[in-house]
Structures are given as C-alpha cells and as structure tokens.
Amino acid sequence: MKMLPANSRPSLTGVAALAVAASLGMAACVKPKPVAETATPSPQEKLAARAAVVPKPVQDQWTILNRIRQDESLSIGRTMLDDQNQLGVVLAADVAPEKVEGIMRTVLTEMAHDFPKEDVTVGVFQSANPPRKIGVAHLDGKTEEATYTPR
Numbered sequence: 001m002k003m004l005p006a007n008s009r010p011s012l013t014g015v016a017a018l019a020v021a022a023s024l025g026m027a028a029c030v031k032p033k034p035v036a037e038t039a040t041p042s043p044q045e046k047l048a049a050r051a052a053v054v055p056k057p058v059q060d061q062w063t064i065l066n067r068i069r070q071d072e073s074l075s076i077g078r079t080m081l082d083d084q085n086q087l088g089v090v091l092a093a094d095v096a097p098e099k100v101e102g103i104m105r106t107v108l109t110e111m112a113h114d115f116p117k118e119d120v121t122v123g124v125f126q127s128a129n130p131p132r133k134i135g136v137a138h139l140d141g142k143t144e145e146a147t148y149t150p151r
Contacts, residue, residue, distance in 0.1 A: 050081065057118075058085045064114045065089065065107070065122070074103050077127055088123035090131045097134075100124060101148040104137035108146035117141045124148070 041049070054062070062079060065087055069076040075092040082088060089107065091100065104124060111120045120139040125131035135150040 054081060054085055058087070061087055061111065061115065061120060064111060068107055068110045074106060075099075076103070076107075080125070080131070082123065086121065086123055088125055088131075088133075090125045090127055093127040097150075100135065100150070104135075104148045105146050108137055108139040112139055112144055112146070115139075115141075116144075 058081070062081060065079045068074065069079055069089070075095045077090045077092045080088040080090060089104075091103070095103065104122065107122065108120060111122075118139075119141040122137045123133055124135040124137055126134045133151060135148055137146065137148045139146050
C-alpha cells in the first residue's frame with residue numbers, strides 16, 4: 001500500500017465539510033412526499049360503510065322500511081339506524097301528534113307482510129336537528145299485534 005506524504009492527506013475537517021456539503025446538496029434535490037389528504041366521505045359512502053356493519057336481518061328490514069317510506073301518504077321524511085342498529089323513521093315536520101299512531105300501524109302492517117312471525121321495533125322521531133325521539137312502534141311476531149308507545 002502506497003502512503004501519501006503527510007502534507008498531501010486531506011484534513012479531517014476538510015473531509016467532514018465535504019460530507020456535510022454533499023448531504024445538504026442531496027437533501028435539496030429530494031422532494032418531500034406530499035401529505036395524503038383524507039377526503040370527506042360522501043353521504044352515499046357513509047351509508048355504504050354503515051350498511052356493511054349492520055346485521056343482514058336488520059339490513060333487510062331497513063330496505064323494506066325505505067320502500068314503505070316512498071308512500072307519500074305516510075309522511076315519512078327519512079329512515080335511519082341508531083348506534084344499536086335500531087330502525088327509525090323521521091316523520092315529516094307537518095305530521096300532527098294524533099296521526100303518528102295510525103302512520104306507524106300502517107308501517108308495521110306493511111312490515112308484517114315481508115317479515116311474518118318476526119318482531120320488528122321502529123323508533124319514531126320528530127323532524128329536528130338532530131331528530132327527537134317521540135315514541136316506539138313494535139310489531140309482535142307471535143301475535144302480529146302492532147303497538148305504538150309515545151314518549
């Protein structure tokens with residue numbers, strides 16, 4: 001191995017300075033990765049995500065309840081599921097309190113056609129933000145009796 005004369009060797013400070021300069025030069029060339037933005041899910045995406053975790057029997061009931069909601073004479077503004085997977089209907093703002101029981105009996109009678117011998121419970125909500133629970137409608141699968149209990 002050939003040795004360089006002492007005066008021709010680079011100094012340690014010169015080597016360190018060269019390493020720092022090289023790393024700074026390389027850092028300037030590297031572009032930082034953009035921070036991934038999380039898009040706000042659309043209402044349809046939220047609904048699909050929510051439906052994916054709902055048990056199949058409740059999904060089926062919710063589907064039928066949405067079909068029943070299309071009957072404008074029932075004055076149902078929308079359907080919903082609460083955190084415990086309980087079905088709910090939000091009535092139109094103009095529904096008089098004395099009409100609620102009749103509307104819910106009609107809803108439960110329709111549900112009984114699609115779910116014979118099954119218990120069905122539907123929360124009833126007044127149109128507000130957030131909706132305010134005003135009662136519960138229940139269909140007894142054994143007796144096929146529909147009841148509405150106001151809150």
